[in-house]
Amino acid sequence: MTRAREKMRICGARTRTGGSCRVNALPQSTRCRLHGGNAGRPRGTPEHPSSKAARIEGRRRWLDRMREAKAAGQIEKIPGGRRAKGLPPLSKDRKIREAQRMIEKMMSERAVARRWGEGLTKAERLSEATDEALEVARGSIRENRGC
Numbered sequence: 001m002t003r004a005r006e007k008m009r010i011c012g013a014r015t016r017t018g019g020s021c022r023v024n025a026l027p028q029s030t031r032c033r034l035h036g037g038n039a040g041r042p043r044g045t046p047e048h049p050s051s052k053a054a055r056i057e058g059r060r061r062w063l064d065r066m067r068e069a070k071a072a073g074q075i076e077k078i079p080g081g082r083r084a085k086g087l088p089p090l091s092k093d094r095k096i097r098e099a100q101r102m103i104e105k106m107m108s109e110r111a112v113a114r115r116w117g118e119g120l121t122k123a124e125r126l127s128e129a130t131d132e133a134l135e136v137a138r139g140s141i142r143e144n145r146g147c
């Protein structure tokens with residue numbers, strides 16, 4: 001005998017467009033993960049002062065640690081921050097983004113003095129980027145083989 005399928009409860013919260021939410025409610029709840037107590041602070045609602053103070057304090061401590069690590073030479077640069085000027089935007093796909101970062105790191109290590117695509121036609125840029133990507137791919141294949 002198969003187990004009776006649980007009847008799925010629908011969230012039904014009023015949405016910003018005026019309709020009602022069609023997402024299945026969480027177990028033991030009448031609302032979905034986006035509309036129940038786990039959903040977090042709604043937009044436009046001020047952050048609680050103690051939460052804000054804790055967030056700022058945590059960030060300050062992290063920055064202190066990073067500055068110490070940088071001064072001690074453990075890290076090259078404090079993570080995060082703005083992307084370098086002249087670089088193409090990062091892809092929305094995680095894998096492609098990862099590959100873009102790898103390529104950009106290798107390109108910066110090679111100290112390509114020329115700025116991205118300066119004085120080149122689109123075709124030349126594509127050709128150069130392809131060559132770079134192939135070399136990076138070859139390098140990573142070699143690394144993975146371990147020869």
Ligand SMILES: [Zn+2]
Pocket residue numbers: 011012013021022023031032033034035
């Ligand atoms: Zn909902």
